[in-house]
Amino acid sequence: MSSIAPSARIHAHAVIEDGAVIGENVTIGPFCHVGPKVVLGEGVELISNAVVSGRTDIGRGCRIFPGAVIGGIPQAIDYHGEETTLSVGDNCTIREGVTMNCGTVHGGGKTVVGNDNLFLANSHVAHDCQLGSNIILSNNVMLAGHVTIEDRAILGGGSAVHQFTRVGRQAFVGGLAAVNYDVIPYGMLNGNPGVLGGLNVVGMTRAGLDRATIHRVRKAFKAIFAEDGTARSNAAAIRDDFADCKEVMEILDFIAVDSDRPLSSPYRGKA
Structure with a gap:
């Protein structure tokens, strides 16, 4: 019954x-x-x-x-x-x-x-x-x-996410994007194949992050995806420098996790 x-x-x-x-x-x-x-x-x-x-x-x-x-x-x-x-x-x-x-x-x-x-x-x-x-x-x-999608992420119309891929908290995926690789928290990904073009600054601002915090996250982003070294090794190297910024630490922790998929980056889409 x-x-x-x-x-x-x-x-x-x-x-x-x-x-x-x-x-x-x-x-x-x-x-x-x-x-x-x-x-x-x-x-x-x-x-x-x-x-x-x-x-x-x-x-x-x-x-x-x-x-x-x-x-x-x-x-x-x-x-x-x-x-x-x-x-x-x-x-x-x-x-x-x-x-x-x-x-x-x-x-x-x-x-x-x-x-x-x-x-x-x-x-x-x-x-x-x-x-x-x-x-x-x-x-x-x-x-x-x-697929794992973390809190406050936004995925634009017609985008497609590959199996076992992670999309981090408050990331933004543009319309028609092909998400083949993990997208860091606060990241902004567009295109096919998807390329990590920068940070979701609009979303960060709407969430109440101040300009100083956004600046620090930008600084960390540039260091992680510098042309020298891998994203994972670069992320590990800057951990002590950003230990007091929870948003950056969230990104670094996301990168440190073992994953079935590579990491999206600004360079040909894959780190």
Whole structure:
């Protein structure tokens, strides 16, 4: 039996399969389909013609627009029907045609999306992706499997992110960019192949960073991507000089992590 809160409003033409859990003040419009292992948190709204399937949890206050398919099975050749999950946090807006897939066993079994994210029309979150909060995926953004997107990153329309790639906190990816390699926090990447053109100064300013801090991050950026040495060795060499600047340390820590992908740079796109 489904668990449906008394305050939920469900259109007569919606399909709620046995086993679904529908929270307080949920609204489900006409021609929506909610699968038997779905949990919809308080105040979720499915406007119409939306599908939520799989073992999927949708957090409080999310809005899901027509044509979205959330919790579908992974688009992966090594998926053979195992039970995996998708978790979407609170207050996410999921616009028309958005698709999000559950994880795969080989990728940890779960796709995770944080809070307060905006997914514009036809964007795609593939299996085993790990997304933070306050992220914007513009129209037609494509995330391959196992991608990590950190808090407050913005991806422009039509950009595509290679599998296992990381996009750092508050990075900006331009429209139609090909993100083949990791993008540092606060980085700005454009083009195909994507080239790290500098820092997301506009985003940093909007986040409240003062001019002195932005200047220090710029200075560190130039030192990291100097023509002599590798980005990783240069980053390690300047660590003591910027120990008092948490934004620079965030970049240095990101670079120091072992990754499946190389690092984006200003030089031919790859460090």
